[in-house]
Amino acid sequence: MAGLIPKSFIHDLLDRADVVEVVDSRVPLKKAGRNYQACCPFHNEKTPSFTVAPDKQFYHCFGCGEHGNAIDFLMAYDGLEFPDAVEELASMMGVEVPRETSANPQAEARKRQQAADDYQQMERATQFFSYQLRKHKKAPEVIEYLKGRGLSGEIVKQFQIGYAPDGWDDLLKSLAKDQRSRDQLVDLKLVNRNDNGRYYDFFRDRIMFPIRDRRGRVVGFGGRIISGDGPKYLNSPETRIFHKGRELYGFYEVKQAHRSIEQVVIVEGYMDVVALAQAGIDFAVASLGTATTTEQLQMLFRATRQVTCCYDGDRAGRDAAWRALENALPLLTDGLQLNFLFLPDGEDPDSLVRQEGAEAFKARLGEAQSFTQYFFAHLTETLDLATDSGRAMLLSQAKPLIEKVASDYYREELLQELARLLRREVSQVAGQMKAKAAPTANRDELKMTPIRRAIALLLQYPQLGQEVPLHEELAQLKLPGIPVLLKLHRQTREHSLTPAQLLEQWRGTREEKLLRQLMSWEHHLEQDKISQEFFDTFLYFIDLFVEQRANELLAKERQAPLTAAEKREYMALLRHKAQKHSS
Numbered sequence: 001m002a003g004l005i006p007k008s009f010i011h012d013l014l015d016r017a018d019v020v021e022v023v024d025s026r027v028p029l030k031k032a033g034r035n036y037q038a039c040c041p042f043h044n045e046k047t048p049s050f051t052v053a054p055d056k057q058f059y060h061c062f063g064c065g066e067h068g069n070a071i072d073f074l075m076a077y078d079g080l081e082f083p084d085a086v087e088e089l090a091s092m093m094g095v096e097v098p099r100e101t102s103a104n105p106q107a108e109a110r111k112r113q114q115a116a117d118d119y120q121q122m123e124r125a126t127q128f129f130s131y132q133l134r135k136h137k138k139a140p141e142v143i144e145y146l147k148g149r150g151l152s153g154e155i156v157k158q159f160q161i162g163y164a165p166d167g168w169d170d171l172l173k174s175l176a177k178d179q180r181s182r183d184q185l186v187d188l189k190l191v192n193r194n195d196n197g198r199y200y201d202f203f204r205d206r207i208m209f210p211i212r213d214r215r216g217r218v219v220g221f222g223g224r225i226i227s228g229d230g231p232k233y234l235n236s237p238e239t240r241i242f243h244k245g246r247e248l249y250g251f252y253e254v255k256q257a258h259r260s261i262e263q264v265v266i267v268e269g270y271m272d273v274v275a276l277a278q279a280g281i282d283f284a285v286a287s288l289g290t291a292t293t294t295e296q297l298q299m300l301f302r303a304t305r306q307v308t309c310c311y312d313g314d315r316a317g318r319d320a321a322w323r324a325l326e327n328a329l330p331l332l333t334d335g336l337q338l339n340f341l342f343l344p345d346g347e348d349p350d351s352l353v354r355q356e357g358a359e360a361f362k363a364r365l366g367e368a369q370s371f372t373q374y375f376f377a378h379l380t381e382t383l384d385l386a387t388d389s390g391r392a393m394l395l396s397q398a399k400p401l402i403e404k405v406a407s408d409y410y411r412e413e414l415l416q417e418l419a420r421l422l423r424r425e426v427s428q429v430a431g432q433m434k435a436k437a438a439p440t441a442n443r444d445e446l447k448m449t450p451i452r453r454a455i456a457l458l459l460q461y462p463q464l465g466q467e468v469p470l471h472e473e474l475a476q477l478k479l480p481g482i483p484v485l486l487k488l489h490r491q492t493r494e495h496s497l498t499p500a501q502l503l504e505q506w507r508g509t510r511e512e513k514l515l516r517q518l519m520s521w522e523h524h525l526e527q528d529k530i531s532q533e534f535f536d537t538f539l540y541f542i543d544l545f546v547e548q549r550a551n552e553l554l555a556k557e558r559q560a561p562l563t564a565a566e567k568r569e570y571m572a573l574l575r576h577k578a579q580k581h582s583s
Contacts, residue, residue, distance in 0.1 A: 005086055007505070009098055013086065014069060014501050016093050019057045022070040025092070026077050026302070041077060041302075042066045044333040044406050056460060057500035060520045067520045069500035079298055082507075084215075118188060118241050121175065122210075122218040125190055128174055129162025129208040129221075136165055142207065145226055149271065150354045155278045159209065159253065164223055166205035189220075189237045206234060209270040211242070211288065212252040214299070219247060222270045222288070233269065235289045244288040246295050249273055255303070257282045263306035265341075265365060266292055266324070267349045268317065275350040279358040284310075284349070291323035297331055306337040308368050310349060313342040322378055325371070329404040332371070336407070339368035372413050375401075376421065391422050395432070403434045448521070451481035454537045456518035457530065458488050462502050464534045465492025471538075477545045484511055546573050 020036055023029060029036040029052060040050035040061040049063040060067040066076065074085040090097045099112070133139055133156070142163045146156060164171065172191050176182040182199060185191035193199050206223030213219045220236030236242055250273040254261060265284045267273060276284040287296060292309065300307050309324050311317035321340050328338050341364060343352060353361045369377065379397050384390040398418050405411045415433070419426040448456075458464055470489055474482055491497065491505060503519055506512045525533055550573040553566055562570065 005083060006098055010071070010086060010504060011495075011497075011501050013089060013093065013095070014057065014071070014498065014504060016095075017057075017070045017089055018054070019059060019070045019073065019500065020052050020054050022089065022092065023052050023059055023073055026073075040064060040066065044408060046334070046408070056519075057498045058503075058519060065520070067516060069504060071504070077302060079295070079302065115241070117184065118239075119217045119219075121181070121184055121188060121190075122220075122241070124175055125171060125221070126160055126162065126208075126210045126218050128171055129164055129210075130160055131162075132165050132170075133161070133163040136163060138166065138205075139163065142226065146207070149350070150275060151278055155274060158277070159250075159274055161274070162208040162210075164201065164203035164206045164208050168200050168204075171201045171203075172199055188239050188241070202236075203234060209249065209274075211236070211247060211249050213247055214252060214255075216252050216256075217241075220244070220288075222249065224271065233289070244290060245293040246299075247288060248285040248296050248299065249288060250277075250285040251299070251303075253277070254283050254285060261304040263308065263365075264300050264304050265308045265310050265349075266300075267310050268312065268320070269348065269350070272349040275353055276361070279353045279361070281353065281358055281361060287320075291320045292327065294327045294331065297324070297328050301331055301336055305335060306339070308339040308341055308365055310341045310343065310365070310368075312348055313345055317342065318378070321374070325375065325378075326401070328371075329401060330406050332405060332407045332410055334407045334409045338371045339365075340371075340374040341365060341368035371410060372417055375414060376417055380421070385421055394418070395422060395429075399433060449481075450537055450540055451479060451485060452514075452518055452521075453523075454534065454541070455481065455485050455488060455515070456521045457523065457534045457537070458485070458492060459502060459515060459519045460499055460521075460523070461530055461534075462492040462497045462499060464531060465489050466496075467531055468535060468538050471542060471545075474541055474545055477541060477548060479541070479544065482541070484515075549573055 020029065023038075024036070027038050027041045027050075029038050030048075032048075032051070034053070034055065036052040036054070037048040038050050038052075039045050039048050040063055042050075042061060043064040043066075045063050050059065050061045050066075052059040057069055058067065059069075059073060068076070070089055071082070071085045074080055074088050075082060078085070078088065080088060087097055133142060136142075146161070151161075169191075172182070172185065176185055176191070176199075182191070186193055186199070190202055191199050192202050203221060203223040205228070206225055209222040209224070210218045211220040211222060220239070220242040222236070223234045225232055225234070235244070238244060248266075249270055254264060261283065263283055265276070265281070267276070267284050267286050269286055273284045273286050276282070285300070287293070297307070309321050311321050321342070325338070325340070332338060343349070343364075347355075349361070352364075376398075379394055383394055385394065395418070398414070402411060402414050402418070405414065415430050416426055419429040422429060465488070468489075470486075470493055472486070475486055488502070491502060495501075499519060503515060506515050523530070523533075550570065553562060553570045553573070556562060556566070
């Protein structure tokens with residue numbers, strides 16, 4: 001949780017981190033004058049408009065308006081929450097993240113402890129299942145089964161595959177030390193409780209596949225039946241630490257195996273992932289009992305440029321593939337590749353790679369249908385394009401889907417193929433599509449005023465706060481934004497800050513959104529004119545205050561005589577006004 005990380009640590013972390021290095025670790029940058037550039041990773045573009053400024057420790061896209069510091073980039077690019085982004089940046093810097101107490105330290109401590117206990121308990125369960133695979137009386141039978149599936153001891157150990165005993169409550173007896181831990185096992189869906197109040201293991205007589213999150217922590221399990229009745233696979237239900245739409249089985253292992261991931265293949269089952277890894281194809285992941293979600297695809301497209309959906313050729317596999325395609329439409333930017341491979345009836349990657357070998361399976365991957373090929377193969381499967389009604393139906397089905405496509409390349413390719421199938425000109429078909437909205441940067445929506453101008457300059461050049469004296473009397477000026485300007489001014493006078501550090505101090509405040517926009521505002525001033533511009537703007541506020549205060553005293557005098565001090569103040573204000581007019 002954000003409040004539990006000391007702000008002083010975040011300040012020091014941003015001081016230590018270089019936003020150029022952080023961005024360059026995910027998106028290769030090129031030097032462009034004083035700054036660095038790349039095509040924006042957050043929207044589709046052909047000409048680079050994504051700029052990283054080392055002096056400000058800030059990135060900004062002039063196309064879509066995305067901007068921020070090193071922490072913001074990790075949040076946006078890696079899909080992390082704020083605390084996880086801080087943890088990731090700290091890890092990159094080789095430092096530990098400290099924690100501080102909050103307004104309710106007991107409650108926060110309980111939450112932190114609960115999360116730590118949950119992950120620890122899941123790790124204990126993993127170790128329990130691994131131990132059972134070695135020592136349980138049924139272990140030889142299970143090991144023989146795994147060998148029959150072509151798995152070696154090394155691959156079993158790598159994925160920490162285990163065995164859930166066939167007893168009623170073996171895991172419960174091993175891990176539940178008291179009522180609290182028993183309740184925790186129920187919450188983590190490792191143990192169930194029936195209507196009679198009796199507890200029993202959720203997984204029984206199954207081969208166990210631990211599911212790890214992006215940080216390698218076990219968050220859930222998949223259990224495959226060996227024999228008998230019941231579903232072939234049983235997955236952990238969702239819990240407070242497991243959300244199946246966010247995780248991919250095997251993704252952590254792929255990241256461990258490859259520093260730079262050239263491609264990823266999505267398969268349907270745990271055993272498919274492990275069998276492919278056994279054959280040396282160590283870039284497979286599996287969605288967890290559902291169609292591949294938008295969040296899962298985002299995670300993959302941030303890690304690699306090429307994704308192949310490899311599904312069984314039956315109706316269920318084709319339905320899953322189509323849902324994956326629909327979820328990918330707004331994510332596919334130029335340079336990303338999404339392919340589709342359907343296996344022969346009755347085959348899956350596990351059986352096929354054992355029959356044909358790794359090279360033959362890789363050859364199949366190389367022959368997968370392209371995004372465009374599969375798009376139209378699916379839509380035209382039941383249509384007769386020789387008829388007007390068939391072509392009209394194709395247009396009505398394809399139109400809303402093509403309008404969602406993010407990539408200019410894919411959009412044009414789909415329009416060309418659609419036009420060919422409809423026997424029309426591309427321009428005719430394109431004319432019926434909604435124009436893709438061009439991304440607009442936030443700066444276009446912002447009306448600049450003198451107060452916003454001063455705030456923007458102070459945000460972008462915090463050293464200005466040291467050059468101009470702090471005028472606390474301006475707090476009385478009746479002008480929207482003055483309290484924010486004065487607070488920024490105090491912050492820049494008390495500490496030597498980078499723009500990224502200064503803006504970080506406003507995270508989570510009501511003013512944060514506007515300040516982020518002002519940070520990205522283009523002032524078009526020459527460098528040697530910036531200080532004078534800020535100084536002149538401050539003088540303007542002082543003149544406004546003098547005018548306001550003089551009018552207040554004048555209005556008061558009409559009601560009652562001024563005190564001696566007020567008269568002296570009024571005369572001083574008049575002298576200031578006279579000096580201004582004479583200069």
